[in-house]
Structures are given as C-alpha cells and as structure tokens.
Amino acid sequence: MKRWAIWLAALLLAATLALGAVVFAAQAYSSADDPLISLSYINDVLLPQIVELIQKNNRGEDIGGAVATTPAETTVTEPPVEYPDGTEHTDGYYAVVQVGAGETLYASVHACEVIVRAGDTAVVSPFTVKYEEQGLSDTTEGKELYNGESVPKNHTILIPRDDGRGISVGEGGAWLMVRGDYRIVETPAVS
Numbered sequence: 153m154k155r156w157a158i159w160l161a162a163l164l165l166a167a168t169l170a171l172g173a174v175v176f177a178a179q180a181y182s183s184a185d186d187p188l189i190s191l192s193y194i195n196d197v198l199l200p201q202i203v204e205l206i207q208k209n210n211r212g213e214d215i216g217g218a219v220a221t222t223p224a225e226t227t228v229t230e231p232p233v234e235y236p237d238g239t240e241h242t243d244g245y246y247a248v249v250q251v252g253a254g255e256t257l258y259a260s261v262h263a264c265e266v267i268v269r270a271g272d273t274a275v276v277s278p279f280t281v282k283y284e285e286q287g288l289s290d291t292t293e294g295k296e297l298y299n300g301e302s303v304p305k306n307h308t309i310l311i312p313r314d315d316g317r318g319i320s321v322g323e324g325g326a327w328l329m330v331r332g333d334y335r336i337v338e339t340p341a342v343s
Contacts, residue, residue: 240336242333242334245331246267246330246331247330247331249330249336251326253323253324255339257318257335258314259314259334265311265332266308268307273302275287275298275317276339287317288309288319290309
C-alpha cells in the first residue's frame with residue numbers, strides 16, 4: 153500500500169510540473185515574437201493608415217511619400233512579335249480553313265487549337281527520340297498523339313508552339329477549325 157501511495161504522489165508531482173511548464177510557456181508567448189500579421193494588427197494599425205491615406209487623397213493632399221509612383225514619362229513597350237511569312241491570325245475565334253492534300257498546318261509563334269471536321273489527317277512531330285517523344289495534345293481525350301498517328305475528327309487538338317509539330321493532310325484535303333496563329337506549308341514529298 154505504501155508503494156502505491158509513493159507512485160501516486162510522484163505521478164501527481166510530475167503532472168503538476170508539466171502543467172506549470174505549459175502555463176508558463178503560454179504566459180511568455182507574445183504575438184510580437186510571431187512573424188505573421190494578426191487580425192488585430194491589421195484592424196488597429198494598418199486599416200486606420202489606409203483610411204487616412206484615402207481621405208488625404210480625396211481632399212487632394214500630397215501623399216507622394218506614402219505611395220510609390222512611376223514617372224509619367226515612363227513607357228513600357230513589348231518587343232514586336234516576328235511572325236513567319238504566311239502566318240494567319242484568327243484573333244481568338246475559330247476560323248474554318250480548307251487545307252489541301254499534301255499540305256501541313258503548323259502553329260506560328262504561339263500555340264493554336266485545331267478541330268478536324270473532315271478529311272484524313274496525321275500528326276507531324278520531329279520529336280521521335282525515345283524519352284523525348286512529344287506530339288500534339290488531344291484535349292478531348294486527354295492523351296498525347298504522336299508522329300504519324302491519325303488525328304481524330306471533332307477532337308480539340310493543341311499544337312503547343314512553332315517547333316515543327318503540326319497536322320499533315322492526306323489525299324482529298326481536309327476542313328479544319330483553327331484558333332490561334334497558324335501557317336500552312338506544302339509538305340515536301342518523301343523519296
């Protein structure tokens with residue numbers, strides 16, 4: 153019985169010490185040590201500053217020291233995109249395009265989407281080395297179409313960039329719906 157009482161007293165002492173350590177740690181914690189911004193900081197400090205700046209701006213007062221500005225003479229111009237000869241632009245809508253037999257449609261500079269409506273077509277891709285094989289994205293089925301594969305009709309096909317990937321057209325030509333910049337090139341005859 154005496155042993156049991158000693159163990160119980162030791163257990164209670166350990167629990168009391170652990171509880172005291174937790175309480176001490178909680179009292180010592182300060183949100184000033186926390187690198188995150190608290191909601192009270194936003195409401196008590198930042199929000200009044202923002203409201204004051206807005207009111208000063210509405211009254212026409214100078215708030216230049218508080219807000220970074222860009223000089224008026226600064227102009228930002230993007231370099232012009234150089235499109236290859238024969239590039240057609242669809243301006244974001246689908247254009248119905250008739251492609252003749254023996255011709256290939258390529259993306260021009262940017263990506264383009266193609267939907268084959270009629271005709272025999274196949275994927276053209278110069279990337280055929282093992283582990284680097286890349287083709288066209290069939291976004292309708294969620295799969296990749298590789299070099300030489302037939303392009304299914306009424307599927308949205310994505311040609312990601314002008315890197316030699318495209319859609320070649322077989323005998324009889326084809327009707328395609330194209331969105332984006334594209335060019336049509338005569339496919340060289342294979343000898």
